[in-house]
Each structure stands twice: as structure tokens, then as C-alpha cells.
Amino acid sequence: MKRNTTPVYYGDYLQLDKILGAQSLQSKHYGDPAHDEMLFIIVHQVYELWFKQILHELNAVISVFNQRQIPDQSLIEVVHRLQRINQIQQLLNDQISVMETMTPQQFLSFRDYLVPASGFQSIQFKRLEISLGLKREFRIDFDKQSFYNRLSQDDRELLEALESKPSLFELVEQWLARMPLLIKDEFAFWQHYKQAADASLQADRKIILSNDTLTAKEQQQELNDLTATEENFAALFDKTAYQKLNDEGTFRLGHEAMMALLFIKQYPEEPIFNLPFQLITALTDIDEKLTIWRYRHAMMVQRMLGTKIGTGGSSGHHYLKKTTESNRIFTDFFNAASFLLPKDMLPALPNSVKQYFGFYK
Template sequence: MKKNVDPCYYGDYLQLDKLLSAQHLQSAKYGEPAHDETLFIIVHQVYELWFKQILHELSSVIDVFSAQQVKDQQLTTVVHRLKRVISIQGLLNDQISVMETMSPQEFLAFRDYLVPASGFQSIQFKMLEIGLGLKREFRIDFDKQSFYNRLEQKDRDFLEALEKKDSLFELTQRWLERLPLLEFDDFKFWALYRQATDKMLASDEAIIQGNPTLSEKDRRQELRELQSTRDTFAALWDEQEYSNWQSQGHFRLSQRALLAALFINQYNEEPLFNLPYQFITCLTEIDEKLTIWRYRHAMMVQRMLGGKIGTGGSSGHEYLKRTTESNRIFKDFFNMATFMLPKAALPELPANVKGQLGFVMVGL
């Protein structure tokens, strides 16, 4: 790399004159400036800067998965960049603690001057949600109706165009669907796996039936829950039943994609599956940290506003609390634990199957 010809000065490089003069207090327009409004502005500006970096990383990952093939070297880079996103999310979550140093009265000193501005209008955050896979049809009803109606037309047009592009969820699903479902000659993996799960569930039932500490009411309840687990397993093997469950919102991933993800997770110690496993784990952690951010944001809003409406017209805390669980993206990866077996109970992969997988997986 050649050295720069012109000297680089710290303040000029970071454009600190623009950055440090970008805090304009609304309260100052109407009288005495509210002391804590500076904190409020800076915290949200920092959020937007980190959103920009997350979008930069996410865009590069989407580019990789938009291609016909995802090579191992690319998957290494993808995992590295997603781990960076996870680290940034940790900072975003911790930043809420800084905001919580402001008391409700200190916030109320300038809050009404912000109407109708709202976090609803963060275009970058909406880009992040859409890019990950939280498009309008997957939002709660209130969110579907209000997703764009607080935005200027140019922003609305931009986001609606973005929704037509493939999200990371959709690209990940296609990538998983390209994994063969392990039917090689006389080795039928999923038939063996189903036998192992039936044995596990039968063992669970025997434990419930033989537990002397359970009352009859508790025993019936646990047996009902076990039957629900059996029904979930049954849906996993049956294409039509899976489709029914999917239409009811129990699954979002296609059956083939979920089975592939389950196989990768079960055999994650195999060198061939380690990077795919890390990728799936990263998506799970991103969804978890996004959910934690929503939850902490909801708690902060309740602490600051109680039952008051938000500046953007939403129901404030109540709305945010509902989105915490509803606006999940990779929930199937969390629920996959339902279908996991202990290592000792897994069907052993024959050497010839491992060899064939090694050949087939190179193109993923």
C-alpha cells in the first residue's frame, strides 16, 4: 500500500466539525435548553452510526448468499462479519443503560417538543429489519398498518422497493434447501432419526408415568405437553402436516430447510458442518440480541413514560412489548432444540456417506 501524498489530520478525517456540531436542541427554540436533551440526541445519533455499520456488514453477507454458490472461504468471512454485528448489538443494548441515567422528569422537560418524531422513522433500522427478513407481512397487525404511514413518500418508496428484494432469511432458506436430505443407497438417515426420536419420546412418557412425585393432575398435564411434542415431531416428517403448521405460523422455514438446519446442528462437530453451524448460530444470536434490544427498549419506555402514548402516536410501552416476541425472524432456529437428540442417540454416519457429503457440500 502506498503512503498518502497529503497529510491526514485526525479532525478532518473524522469530519468532527460536522459531527460535533450536529446536536441541535428542540427545547432551545422555545426557551431554556433542557440539559438532558443533548444526551438524548447523542445516544440516538450513535445508534444510527452503528446501524450504518451493521447494514454495511449485512449487505456484504447478502451479496455472498445471492450467488449460486457459497464457498467455504466466503462462509469464513460471513461468520466473521456476523460476529462483528453481534458485538455491535451488545454495545447497542448496553447503551440503553446510558439513556436510563435520565429520569422521567428530565425526559418530560423536552419530550413534547419532539412530536411527531419517532423511532418509527429510523429508515436505517427498518432497512436492518427488512434486510434480515422482517418484512411487512410478518409483523403484528398494528405494525403492518403503521409501518410506512409516518414516513415521507421518498422513504416509503425506498423501503417498499427494498421489500421486493431477497432478505437474508430467504437467501439462507434457499442455501439450506440445497443440502441433500441424506438418502444414499441403503442408508436412510431420516428413517433412522425418526426411530431414535420415537424411542426418546417413549422414554419420556415412561419417566412421567413412573414419577411418584406427580399428582394425577400434574401427570395428565405433562402427558398433554408430551403429546404436543409428539405432534410437532409428526409435522416434521409429514409434508402436508408441516404445511398446515407453517400456515398457522408455527414454522417459517420450509420443511426441507428446517431438516437441513437440524442435521447441521446435530452433527456440528463434523469438520464439514462447522462453518454452516457457526453461521446458523450467528443468525440465532443476532435475533436474540435484537429481541433483547426490543425488550430493554420497552422497559425503558415504561420507566420514562409509564402508560403514556409514544411521540409517534403508538401505545408506547404496550406496543413495544408486543413487538418483542412477535417480530422475531429466525425463531425456527431456537425451536429446533425441540428436535435435538443427545449425541449418543444419533444415527452414526457411515464412512461412504461422509465421503459423499464431502463431495456434495463443496458447492454449497
């Protein structure tokens, strides 16, 4: 590695003159500048800088998954980059506490000068959502209608082009579906798994029926919930039934991908599944952190504006609260826990299979 031949000066390298000179208060055009507008600008500028880094990491991950074959060495780097994204998200969530040091009246001292600017117009955040897998068809109705309304023509064209490219969700789904590990030699895992699952569900039904602390209404509700879980379990072993639930939105992952996901999550300690399990965990963490960010953002907006509309014309807190649960991406990774069984109920892997999963003969 060569050393630099030209001296580098700290401020020049970071272009601090541009960064530190980029805080122009809108309130100063209408009278005395609002003191807290500086905080508002800097917090959002920092968000955008971190969004840029997240996109930098995310695009590298997508490039790896856009290949037909993914070497283990590449998967190690992917997991590392996803974990870095997760740590950045933690910073973004913590940053809301800094914003909340501003009182509602301090925010109102400059808020009306920002109309019609809105977080809707953060192109980097929209790129992040689309790249992860939150494309237009998966958004709540209000979000579908307003997604492009407040954007410039160039920004609309950029995002529409991105919508046509495979997202990380789609690429990971294809990767899971390609895993050839569901049947090895004469060991049919799913036949054994179904027997164990049926036994587990029957035990759950007995617990509900014998629970004297439940009222009749509570017992019926728990039985209804169990019946729904049983139907979802049954669909795992019936591709037609699974496809129906997939079409209805109960599942987003295709059948092959879901089965591979469950296999990995059931046996994460097997060496061959260690990196895939870390990958699944990292994506689950990213979706969780994104959901927490949406929730905290919604609570902050309610704290600042109550039921007032947002600066961009949205319904403010009400809209943000709806997106918290609705605009999820890797929900199937969370809900897969519904199908996991205790270790002592899982079918034992034959030695030939364990040797195959352990990379030795």
C-alpha cells in the same frame, strides 16, 4: 499498497466539525435548554451510526447469499461479518444503560417538544429488519397498519422497494434447502433418526406418567405439551403435515431447509458442517440480541413514561412489549432444539459418510 501522498488530519478525516456540530437541542426554542436532551440526541445518533455499519455488513452478506453457489471462502467471511454484527448489537444493548441514567422527570423536561418524531421513523432500523427477514406480512397487526404511516413518501418508496427483494432469511432458507447431504450412498439418516426420536418421546411420556410430584392438572398439561411436540416431530417425516403447520405459522422454514438445519445441528463437529453451524449460530445470536434490545427498550420506555403514549402516538410500552416476542425472524433456529437428540441416541454415521463429511477419502 501505496501510501497516501497528501497528509491526513484526524478531525478532517472523521469530519468531526459535522458530527460534533449535529446536536441541536429542540428545547432551547422554548426556553432554557434541557440539560439531558444532549444525552438523548447523542445516544440516538450513535444508534444510527451503528445501524449504518450493521447494514454495511448485512448487505455484503446478502450479496454472497444471492449467488447460486457459495464457496467456503465466502462463507468464512460471512460468519465473520455476522459475528461483528453481533458484537455491535451488544454495544447497542449496553447503551440503554447510559440512557437509563436519565430520570423520568429529566426526560419529561423536553419530551413534548419532540412530537410527533418517533423511533418508528428510523429508516435504517426498518431497513435492517426487512433485510434480515421481518417483512410486513410477519409483523404484528398494529405494526402492519402503522409501519409506513409516519414516513415521508420517499422513505415509504425506499422500504417498499426493499420489501420486494429477497431477505437474508429467504436466501439462507434457499441455501439450506439446496444442501445435498440428507442421503448418502445407502445411508438414509432420517429413517434411523425417526426411530431414535420415537424412543426418546416414549421415554419422556414415561417420565411424566411416573412423576408423583405432579398434580393431575400439571401432569395433563405436560402430556398436552408432549403431544404437541410429538405432532411436530411427526410432521418432519410427512411433507403434507409439515406444510399445514408451515401455513399455520408453526414453522417458517420450508421442509427441506428445516431438515438440513436439523442435520447440521445434530452433527456440528463434522468438518463439512462446521461453517454452516457457525452461520446458524451467528444468525441465532443476532435474533436473540435483537429480541433483548426490544425488551430492554420496552422496559426503558415503561420506566420513563409508564403507560403514557409514545411521542409518535403509539401505545408506548404496550406496543414495544408486544413486538419483543412477535417480531422475531429466526425463531425456527431456536425451536430446532425441540428436535435435537442426545449424542448417544443419534444413529452412528457409517465410515463412508464420515469420510465424505470429513473431506477425505
